[in-house]
Amino acid sequence: MSKVEFSPDTLALAQRIIKRYPEGRQKSALLPLLHVAQAEFDGWLSPETMDYVASLLNIKPIEVYEVASFYTMYNLKPVGKCLIEVCQTGPCWLRGADDIVEHFEKKLGIKVGETTADGMFTLKTVECLGSCGTAPMLQCGADYYENLTTEKVDTLIEKLRASDNRSTYMKSNMQEL
Amino acid sequence: MGRQILLEHINVPGINTFDVYRKHGGYASVEKALKTMTPDEVTEEVKKSGLRGRGGAGFPAGMKWSFLDRKSEKPRYLVCNADESEPGTFKDRYLMEKIPHVLIEGMITSSYALGAKTSYIYVRGEYMYIIRILEQAIEEAYAKGFLGKNILGTDYSLDLYVQPGGGAYICGEETALLESLEGKRGNPRLKPPFPAVAGLYASPTVVNNVETIATVCAIVNMGGDEYAKIGIGKSTGTKLISASGHINKPGVYEIELGLPVEEFIYSDQYCGGIWKGRKMKAVVAGGSSVPILPTELILKTAKGEPRLMSYESLSDGGFVSGTMLGSGGFIVMDETACIVRNLWTFTRFYHHESCGQCSPCREGTGWMEKVLHRLEHGHGHEGDIDLLVDVAKKIEGNTICPLGDAAAWPVASAIRHFREEFEYHVRYPEKVKNPKHFELEPFVPAAAAMATV
Numbered sequence: 001m002s003k004v005e006f007s008p009d010t011l012a013l014a015q016r017i018i019k020r021y022p023e024g025r026q027k028s029a030l031l032p033l034l035h036v037a038q039a040e041f042d043g044w045l046s047p048e049t050m051d052y053v054a055s056l057l058n059i060k061p062i063e064v065y066e067v068a069s070f071y072t073m074y075n076l077k078p079v080g081k082c083l084i085e086v087c088q089t090g091p092c093w094l095r096g097a098d099d100i101v102e103h104f105e106k107k108l109g110i111k112v113g114e115t116t117a118d119g120m121f122t123l124k125t126v127e128c129l130g131s132c133g134t135a136p137m138l139q140c141g142a143d144y145y146e147n148l149t150t151e152k153v154d155t156l157i158e159k160l161r162a163s164d165n166r167s168t169y170m171k172s173n174m175q176e177l
Numbered sequence: 178m179g180r181q182i183l184l185e186h187i188n189v190p191g192i193n194t195f196d197v198y199r200k201h202g203g204y205a206s207v208e209k210a211l212k213t214m215t216p217d218e219v220t221e222e223v224k225k226s227g228l229r230g231r232g233g234a235g236f237p238a239g240m241k242w243s244f245l246d247r248k249s250e251k252p253r254y255l256v257c258n259a260d261e262s263e264p265g266t267f268k269d270r271y272l273m274e275k276i277p278h279v280l281i282e283g284m285i286t287s288s289y290a291l292g293a294k295t296s297y298i299y300v301r302g303e304y305m306y307i308i309r310i311l312e313q314a315i316e317e318a319y320a321k322g323f324l325g326k327n328i329l330g331t332d333y334s335l336d337l338y339v340q341p342g343g344g345a346y347i348c349g350e351e352t353a354l355l356e357s358l359e360g361k362r363g364n365p366r367l368k369p370p371f372p373a374v375a376g377l378y379a380s381p382t383v384v385n386n387v388e389t390i391a392t393v394c395a396i397v398n399m400g401g402d403e404y405a406k407i408g409i410g411k412s413t414g415t416k417l418i419s420a421s422g423h424i425n426k427p428g429v430y431e432i433e434l435g436l437p438v439e440e441f442i443y444s445d446q447y448c449g450g451i452w453k454g455r456k457m458k459a460v461v462a463g464g465s466s467v468p469i470l471p472t473e474l475i476l477k478t479a480k481g482e483p484r485l486m487s488y489e490s491l492s493d494g495g496f497v498s499g500t501m502l503g504s505g506g507f508i509v510m511d512e513t514a515c516i517v518r519n520l521w522t523f524t525r526f527y528h529h530e531s532c533g534q535c536s537p538c539r540e541g542t543g544w545m546e547k548v549l550h551r552l553e554h555g556h557g558h559e560g561d562i563d564l565l566v567d568v569a570k571k572i573e574g575n576t577i578c579p580l581g582d583a584a585a586w587p588v589a590s591a592i593r594h595f596r597e598e599f600e601y602h603v604r605y606p607e608k609v610k611n612p613k614h615f616e617l618e619p620f621v622p623a624a625a626a627m628a629t630v
């Protein structure tokens with residue numbers, strides 16, 4: 001396995017983030033750095049990645065593990081190139097979120113929680129993303145796709161397949177649907 | 178449209194940029210405060226304005242500011258709560274996306290009042306694109322001399338940073354937010370000590386919602402007394418309402434507090450009435466945590482007075498026949514909506530988001546979720562309804578933070594006002610197995626009662 005290490009640019013970004021906090025409070029950089037690390041290393045946090053982040057902040061690895069496992073945005077297992085997160089809470093459900101999830105399952109041939117065999121898509125349901133006025137909606141990487149219909153889902157799947165970019169919370173692939 | 182304070186310039190092209198925002202009176206409150214007022218004078222105006230926290234609890238902002246320990250030798254902090262994760266709430270996102278500088282301006286003016294030299298905006302991690310927008314706005318403000326050393330040539334200096342969360346509703350609770358900002362799990366702290374004494378890094382800290390902080394700009398500009406004239410009684414000013422669900426025009430609306438609920442729902446200026454020509458069944462008026470009310474009680478109080486969009490009017494009748502303004506997340510349900518299914522999604526949410534520190538919350542939300550799941554999927558038992566009431570009662574008031582209450586109230590109120598619908602689920606398991614059961618055959622209380630006989 002190759003050594004886990006940020007590229008020089010990412011390392012510079014990490015150092016800038018660490019400077020946002022007072023002397024001795026560098027642990028505050030943990031959540032932002034985990035987002036950066038997840039974007040840098042294939043959309044998930046391996047134990048090696050977490051150990052590396054711990055070394056950057058001079059904290060114990062366990063301090064990273066306990067945080068990474070608390071927050072839902074950190075993936076502790078590999079995910080598909082496009083992580084599709086469909087909101088399923090009340091306001092989205094009222095406007096048809098269930099139909100959207102069902103359509104994804106049918107189109108991708110997987111159930112919620114699974115990844116397609118080609119490693120392209122992981123389907124997940126999540127709780128309210130603060131977009132209830134444009135429900136139903138989903139998040140893929142940094143992008144919100146709103147006012148969804150089954151037709152829009154078809155278009156989105158095609159677009160994502162064609163772009164072949166890994167979706168990450170740090171980078172936007174947003175294109176008009 | 179009523180009085181617009183926060184969203185007055187929302188439709189001006191380029192209002193998201195520093196220059197256009199500035200041209201429309203932006204950053205005036207920073208100039209006025211830093212050059213002509215002492216920090217205490219700014220706090221005094223906020224007190225006079227009667228502004229109440231817009232994050233959900235409605236605590237008077239000026240009073241909170243006056244509790245800040247100013248004698249401590251430690252640095253003081255202002256932390257903006259932009260965690261916005263209460264289902265039904267999306268107003269902060271709208272404001273930050275469209276007019277990011279109003280939050281930056283509010284942060285500068287408020288930080289000055291509180292004597293903070295470093296301030297943070299904690300944004301839920303899912304709003305990553307909003308974080309980009311804010312960071313860009315902050316960069317502009319630094320470049321124009323509104324942030325950094327010696328702002329506008331005064332001896333006041335401030336650094337402002339944006340902090341992403343990691344996807345946890347509980348981090349909206351202010352002490353959990355501070356834990357998270359310190360790089361830890363979002364476990365709420367036992368209070369006291371309150372953040373005003375020992376908050377971020379055990380230093381005196383004020384935590385305020387995005388909308389609260391943004392409103393400070395207008396208060397400083399017009400004066401607290403002038404602001405207090407807007408609104409009704411102790412509900413001063415305007416409020417951003419996030420409207421969602423079965424209405425014709427979902428979205429964010431700025432209303433003057435005191436607007437009749439009926440006008441808000443049916444007027445074309447706001448929600449534009451119920452979609453598909455249907456009738457309204459129920460409303461959750463202040464985000465998923467507040468009690469649900471049936472149509473009769475949301476439009477009129479139990480005394481028969483028109484219900485108004487204000488802290489007092491919405492809570493008229495207490496939890497027996499009233500609700501709360503909360504975060505302003507206004508969720509409307511039409512006659513085909515299933516109260517049980519909607520509640521199940523809320524309870525699943527609270528179970529998922531419980532931090533797990535207190536057994537009543539951790540276990541109780543799990544129980545309620547399980548029982549609601551089986552009711553909704555046609556496996557309910559006689560006695561499940563009373564079981565839910567019992568579990569909700571045991572959570573309420575027995576936890577470290579208010580998430581426990583927030584999980585219990587929706588359950589208790591849904592059963593109080595819609596018990597027959599729960600009974601229907603026990604009685605007709607085959608019918609409710611179809612997730613769209615009430616779309617196929619709207620629930621009619623009288624018919625359910627007939628069927629019992």
Ligand SMILES: Cc1cc2nc3c(=O)[nH]c(=O)nc-3n(C[C@H](O)[C@H](O)[C@H](O)COP(=O)(O)O)c2cc1C
Nearest residue numbers: 230231232258260261262349350351385386389579
């Ligand atoms: C479980 C829970 C979640 C909360 N979420 C938020 C939130 O997302 N945004 C917010 O401003 N306040 C939230 N609050 C309220 C905060 O604890 C705090 O009262 C508020 O940020 C104070 O700001 P304000 O006085 O300006 O409203 C939440 C409270 C609880 C108990």
Ligand code: SF4
Nearest residue numbers: 532534535538576578
């Ligand atoms: S009430 Fe729930 S969320 Fe709040 S501290 Fe207790 S377990 Fe955590």
Ligand code: FES
Nearest residue numbers: 087092129131132
């Ligand atoms: S319920 Fe889906 S975004 Fe709020």
